Amino acid sequence: MARLYVRSGIAPDDPDAAFVILVVDPDGTPGERAVARLGGHCYEGDGAFYLVRTDGWAERSLDSxxxxxxxxxxxxxxRHAGVDPAGFPERSVTDPDAVLLLSAATTVEPALRARLGEPTAVFTAGPDVPLDRLLADDEEWPIVLAPAPSGA
Structure with missing residues (x-):
């Protein structure tokens, strides 16, 4: 099952900024495996893989x-990532042409909620790998997902 975190202290130039971090298991659910495969469809830059927003994004909702x-x-x-979209019947709330691969939830303290940055970082790791180890490993590059496009 995908794990969702909100952490601050990650960006050296803005230690107060809070980031949403999703960890997917490459051997987990079909959605997790699909998200893990997206890394091969991203472009590289600055220690991360970036998924173009016209291809995919992170949809967020915050309630209480x-x-x-x-x-x-x-x-x-x-399909370019080698995943059959037919296995994912749920649709995006932003764009009904896009499929929803997975969703995860967590509680967020009000202080962090007020400082949430826009991108979502996605790491690929098994359930036994703690987040702190992923964040400390310079070899682990996340997939960065932009927020949902407006007016899609």
Whole structure:
């Protein structure tokens, strides 16, 4: 099952900024495996892989301190990543042409909620790998997902 975190102190130039971090298991659910495969469809830069927003994004909802994040991707991008979109019947709330691969939720303290940055970082690791180890490993590059496009 995907794990969702909100952490601050990650960006050296802005230690107060809070970031949403999703950890997916490459051997986990079909949605987690699909998200893990997206890394091969991203472009590299600055120690991360970036998924182009026209291909996919992170959809967020925040209600009473509960943050839910869903990963939505267009079928063409999934096919390029070697994933059959037919296995994902749920659709994006932003763009019904995009499929929803997975969603995860966590509670967020009000102080962190006020400092949330826009991108969502996605790391690929098994359930036994703690987040702190992922964040400390310079070799582990996250997939960075932009927020949902407006007016899609």
């Amino acid at each position: 301190g509960r943050l839910e994040v869903g990963v939505a991707v267009h079928p063409v991008a999934l």
